[in-house]
Amino acid sequence: MYLLISILSSTAIFIVFKLLKKYNINTLQAIVVNYFVACFLGYSLYRGNINYSEIAQANWFIAAIILGFLFIAIFNVMALTAQKNGLSVASVASKMSVIIPIVFGILVFKESIGIQKIAGILLALIAVYLTAMKQKQTAVLTKSIYLPILLFLGSGIIDTSINFFAPNDNIPLFSATIFMMSAIIGIILLITKGLKTKNRFNLKCIPFGIILGIVNYCSIHFLLLALRQENTESSTLFTINHIGVLALSTLIGLVFFNEKISKMNWIGIALAFISILLVTIS
Template structure:
């Protein structure tokens, strides 16, 4: 359970850093690229075996990691576009509700348990995610560019499912390193192209914020995978608790640190989150 708590706290720290990006006018794409190279470095440093490319380049998880790196940065850009076109709440709901994909995958593919109490817990978790993500006076436009939240929903769900499915137990740090390294290379190309098109200058403040983001980003993925490997806990349970807890804790963090307005619907969502966690855990 300690791994799950650390993953939730790390993911909440990502939310805090993104809030600080706005406050200090940080170039998001530049920080994201430094985030990926930092996360890549973490994976390499934590891998305590000799790195022999020939020994794992033929492994299925190696090519899955390369593909996931492309998905990571692609879905991040889709998330940004969704927030711009449909509103921040739609982007938040679409990305968080995608947890249903790894949950269903675990039940069908891994033959995980599914009882009445667990089903009720999962339904309450999804409702909690929706209620907690909807912010007062949010600009929700579902009819405009509806394909964006759909892509975000599917992409986020595929990422969570694939990372859990393909991650090798003995090479987990290296697996994550390849994902983040692949995302870094793609992001670097995007920055170069965008700089040429817009003549956008490099912001030195992107470096420390990107490094901080990379540390918590890697931690959130690493600890989640460690939690998923703990005996006695099913992936459908872990994903449900992890996702709904991140939303609830992030909501409360926004209230305490950034004085965000929390509506009655948000509070109901937080309450349902706690109930769903109890139902799914027990």
């Protein structure tokens, strides 16, 4: 159930970003509002007295601060990758990064590995490629090749670090601290860009930012709760999570946004569900 909520929340992020473009809402402004909302949710959901000096002394505090910086940095890298290399390259690079937490879980956490699980993971990677590639898009890997590499490594490091550093008993505070750091950096970016472009803050971005903040927080909160359940393995959960989000968001794009899906994309979606079945059963 936790994993399902995380997948639905992550897919909802895709829908909100689509709506931002449709209604011409400033993306960066909505994202900054989203980080403040997600931070507020984390602190609100924590059951206990919040002691900021204790938070600063927690063994996960530095990791949370670094992750907050990475959240903003990788978002910008994703945007640059889409502009320089194409949307398909950006999508594949970010989703293929799931291999990093998978390998980390197998090597560091000594999680199970077998022929069926390996087959499911490999099938999942093929599904990512087939589902993410769109027709009439030019994938330019040689141009600004460092961008998709940075996106691949950064996305994988974020997923791995969240799982590794998140405390079992303080998930809301851990998540809130990450979003707080992202919000602070986001405000600095907004002020800097505002001074250069003289763009004013648009109040229309607030409701979109609130919705984005709720689903963004839920996507991480419930994924961490799923990862902390007994008899679960991160390599399995990350595979199901990434493939589930990609397949579901593609189908939603078809049904609600009239996006065209090629035969290759349909094959990718089919392989995605087969890979989920193989990994889950294993």
